[in-house]
Amino acid sequence: MSNDSLDPRVNRLKLGPAGEVVKVEEGENWNIYEVFHQEKRGAHHEHVGCVHAPDPQLALVFAKEQFARRKKCVNLWVVKSADILAFDVEDEDMFANNMEKTYRDASGFKVMEKINKFKQSK
Amino acid sequence: MYGGGYIFDEPNRNQLREEQQHDEPEKLAAFEERIAKGEKIEPGDWMPVEYRRQLIRLIEQHAHSEIIGALPEGTWITRAPGFKRKLALIAKVQDEIGHGQLLYNAAETLGKSREAMINDLLSGKSKYSNVFNYPAETWADVAVIGFLIDAAAIVNQVANAKGSYGPYCRALERICYEESFHLKQGHDAFIELATGTPAQKEMLQDALNRWWQPIMHFFGPPDKSSSHSEKLMQWKVKMASNDDMRNQFLESYVPKIWELGLTLPDPALRKNAETGRWEYTDPDWDEFFRVINGGGPCNMERLQVRKWAEEKGRWVRKALMKPTEKRVLPVA
Amino acid sequence: MMNNAALTDLIIKMADDELIQGHRNSEWTGLGPVMEEDIAFSSMAQDKIGHAWALYRILHEDLGGKHPDTFAFLRPEKEFKSSHLVEMPNGEYDFSLMRHFLFDLAEAIRYESLQDSSYEPFRLLSKKVKGELKYHTLHANAWIMQLSRAGEESYDRMQQALNQTIALAAGIFEPSQHYEEALIDDKVYPGEKELYHRWLDRIYPVLVKASLNLPEMSAIVPVYGGRHGLHTPHLQPLLKEMSEVFNLDAEASW
Numbered sequence: 001m002s003n004d005s006l007d008p009r010v011n012r013l014k015l016g017p018a019g020e021v022v023k024v025e026e027g028e029n030w031n032i033y034e035v036f037h038q039e040k041r042g043a044h045h046e047h048v049g050c051v052h053a054p055d056p057q058l059a060l061v062f063a064k065e066q067f068a069r070r071k072k073c074v075n076l077w078v079v080k081s082a083d084i085l086a087f088d089v090e091d092e093d094m095f096a097n098n099m100e101k102t103y104r105d106a107s108g109f110k111v112m113e114k115i116n117k118f119k120q121s122k
Numbered sequence: 123m124y125g126g127g128y129i130f131d132e133p134n135r136n137q138l139r140e141e142q143q144h145d146e147p148e149k150l151a152a153f154e155e156r157i158a159k160g161e162k163i164e165p166g167d168w169m170p171v172e173y174r175r176q177l178i179r180l181i182e183q184h185a186h187s188e189i190i191g192a193l194p195e196g197t198w199i200t201r202a203p204g205f206k207r208k209l210a211l212i213a214k215v216q217d218e219i220g221h222g223q224l225l226y227n228a229a230e231t232l233g234k235s236r237e238a239m240i241n242d243l244l245s246g247k248s249k250y251s252n253v254f255n256y257p258a259e260t261w262a263d264v265a266v267i268g269f270l271i272d273a274a275a276i277v278n279q280v281a282n283a284k285g286s287y288g289p290y291c292r293a294l295e296r297i298c299y300e301e302s303f304h305l306k307q308g309h310d311a312f313i314e315l316a317t318g319t320p321a322q323k324e325m326l327q328d329a330l331n332r333w334w335q336p337i338m339h340f341f342g343p344p345d346k347s348s349s350h351s352e353k354l355m356q357w358k359v360k361m362a363s364n365d366d367m368r369n370q371f372l373e374s375y376v377p378k379i380w381e382l383g384l385t386l387p388d389p390a391l392r393k394n395a396e397t398g399r400w401e402y403t404d405p406d407w408d409e410f411f412r413v414i415n416g417g418g419p420c421n422m423e424r425l426q427v428r429k430w431a432e433e434k435g436r437w438v439r440k441a442l443m444k445p446t447e448k449r450v451l452p453v454a
Numbered sequence: 455m456m457n458n459a460a461l462t463d464l465i466i467k468m469a470d471d472e473l474i475q476g477h478r479n480s481e482w483t484g485l486g487p488v489m490e491e492d493i494a495f496s497s498m499a500q501d502k503i504g505h506a507w508a509l510y511r512i513l514h515e516d517l518g519g520k521h522p523d524t525f526a527f528l529r530p531e532k533e534f535k536s537s538h539l540v541e542m543p544n545g546e547y548d549f550s551l552m553r554h555f556l557f558d559l560a561e562a563i564r565y566e567s568l569q570d571s572s573y574e575p576f577r578l579l580s581k582k583v584k585g586e587l588k589y590h591t592l593h594a595n596a597w598i599m600q601l602s603r604a605g606e607e608s609y610d611r612m613q614q615a616l617n618q619t620i621a622l623a624a625g626i627f628e629p630s631q632h633y634e635e636a637l638i639d640d641k642v643y644p645g646e647k648e649l650y651h652r653w654l655d656r657i658y659p660v661l662v663k664a665s666l667n668l669p670e671m672s673a674i675v676p677v678y679g680g681r682h683g684l685h686t687p688h689l690q691p692l693l694k695e696m697s698e699v700f701n702l703d704a705e706a707s708w
Contacts, residue, residue: 008201009197013485016426023241029237057596058442061592070300196485201698212500216493219492226489311708314707318706439487441604
């Protein structure tokens, strides 16, 4: 059975007729899991992408080769995308004033100034 | 691997007018300001309908090009000579599938499912890079594809990685990193043949002659004939003009080909010392459109093989399907 | 003093199995059932070819054998010692997965046994491939379990694939006609018979959990022959294809 391809692998397949209608069903590529990659011990797990998988076990199996076949990696997490809770993008303004709240920041406290002032007053 | 051969979809005028009514002017202004400042757009952000549509189309075509691009090189997987070449070629074709995976995910964040994209590929509704509709006739073709097509793809992908859509940029960052391995192994195989026996050199020259036109086609039609889409440039969907990318490719790689004593089948090819730009004979653009529309030597086989893979894998996917499980698109 | 002829025989059969199985599995690259699995299966094909390469290098560097490329790509069919299991065409994914499960678990117990080998190159190699094989068996076990529990069609396919492959897989453990005793006495490895029993102990619990029926092993006839050069009709064309480019000019550098 030859398909007359230059690829011997393809010549071994029984290809369908040209113009054959092939459709995949919605959901056939399974659910989506987000993947988090830990580069070295002590480092945070960082989001690196996602995999399609039928369950967490295979998601982890797939994530290992898709996201850790080259670069350094010591561990991976997977979590179903549907289980991630995030703020709406419109809520970005909630974070807007963070930088102004200097009482949360070391630079907001001028200790040396006070010490110097005290020393000068002596 | 993907080039600038992206054919922008001209929107239907009436449909566009209707869609634009949903594009509220203040939001549009904020969106464009964000892009002008160099900020990225993320999946949950407001975006113009037309931005979403063109991006899905672009990323989807890129993804299709990866999984179809695995086929011409896959032609030589079982025949690669020696352990090093055998392993490098399998790893490379594997990477192309990996890139497809990353890109389909990026496109999915815009609201089109992987299944819908695959269906559009199989039905011929959605296109992929023309270059993969040509056959890989000899081992030297693998060297030419691995070196020059990957090099051309890098020119395009490095540009696109500076685009405005966050998930696409992140996918491209990883892809470009892996492409540098492809380019290196392709260049290595290319040099091996170029500096090898007379028969090896002849084989390479022959492959180069056959691939030159598809490579010139790779970046898409000349700027003068393609409908300029200023909006898409402004929105940082399209990052460089076809001619600029082609010129950049010629600038970097023609000298690398010539230095090995090889020739290119275009007597007019030369760098204009005054303008600093490369001059060349226009490739046959009718052929380009003929191939895009299904008339290339391998269009039919490529789709038949993809259909075979989907068909044969169906029982595996269906067996583990969980239709009632809550499913959302990738979050980033 | 090690028996070099015995070692060479053992290394060749291990390496040939890995090479041919890796080659077969690489035929799936780009054509797998879903992209994620395509990537995973391809990595494992590369690992196998990599193991073969490492073993041929041991032959070359330690036992006076030929250069790995020459040895793997130019050897006549009758000098190959691969088992019939790995020579079989890929068939559908059920067959390929079941073969992967049976082969990789066999490979895993073999390399585990080499951790205590008296032959140093084996000890080093077994340490190096340990992590890879752990992933391979994790992957294989997960698939066997999931597909066997996923409805009637899928279960039937897996059971049928098991029926088709089990005697072939038992053939992996064909004892050497001349060297078995020497290798055991020299503590190179525990011998095929012992590995066969360890393998059965390893596959059995997975098959039970998957509710697959392992045929009565005393009743099946392991498919032997590959270890002494008698092959299926599938090997010759595979080798011809694999060396097609290399053979254009065996003296040239590719």
